[in-house]
Amino acid sequence: MSEYLPLFPLNIVVYPGEKLNLHIFEPRYKQLVLDCIMNEKNFGIPTYIQNGVGQYGTEVEILGIEKKYENGEMDIRSKGIRVFKVIKFERTAPGRLYAGGKVEEVVYKNDEDIITKTKIRACMQQLYDALGLKSLSLDLKEDFTSFEIAHQLGLNLEQEYALLQMQRESDRQEAILQHLENILPIVLETERLKERVKLNGHFKSLTPPEF
Template identity: 85%
Template sequence: MPDYLPLFPLNIVVYPGEKLNLHIFEPRYKQLVLDCIMSGKNFGIPTYIQNSVGQFGTEVEILGIEKKYDNGEMDIRSKGTRVFKVLKFDRTAPGRLYAAGEVEWVTYADDEDIVTKTRIRECMEKLYEALGLKSLSMDLKTDFKSFDIAHQLGLNLDQEYALLQMLHESDRQEAILQHLENILPIVLETEKLKERVKLNGHFKYLKPPEF
């Protein structure tokens, strides 16, 4: 039996376990948040992509209201929980201003490949070092999952959404590794180019070739 979930479409991808801070300002979503708080229920964020509401999204738990404004707007803290697939989308829930829909929960296979995971870590460390963000690699947990790092890879919305739809951790790992191996040479070359540009105009000590 599908569950009926209040829905808040946004042009972002939310992953399970992700912390998300939202500023709520539209009347329909102010109503959604208040309804969820009063009922103790969660809501869903389906990804709005290619000018339509995508089939996949993530259930979000409201952790608390950080700030309330005089006009009724709110800053809320939330966290992604489970991924769902929308079976039926209603632009407005019965008697409410906000959208809702029938959803089924997505089951993921935790079949990570340790070799691929090690290669991902190595590529990320090289990437962060090239970008001058070495502290980020220090924060990388040894037991990280693909969803933990997905927002730190420079993926576009389509690529992040594709990861959300992959049911196997091993498939997500392969996709991430391929992305890193594609962009790393470009980033490294760009950094070399920056250094060459910086040196332009400086006095150069160059040893002439022997003839």
């Protein structure tokens, strides 16, 4: 079933459950935020990608206005609710300054694979240790989902957007594991290279080989 949403295209990917802080400064989006608050309505953030508004995005709920400025700008707190597909995009909603569009909800299937999840956890811990980010490793929840870790994997915008479109958790897990298995050897080798560079010029205590 489709519905009409105010739309705020941005060159980011927002996932369901994600907290998002935004500074609102353009007149059209100041109007959007005020309309949403007045009418108790959510808005959508379709991903702006490859010089255009993408078909997929996330419905966002405004949690509150953190700060208002004299010029009308504001800082808002928001949260991703659910993913949608844009059926019809309008550059300006009827009678408004901001964009709008007809959207339909994307239904996801939670069919996670525990073995793949265990492999992902191990790879992430290796990655964080190599990068000196052990605090991130410690903060990793036992019951994490693909969307909860997606921004912590070094994915580019296109890869994050591809994850958003995958309707099965198992498919997202496979994509994440493949990405980690691809980048982990590169990161580990880069860290080893940094150590070798640091040692260059230092006095070395080496054991000669036996002949």
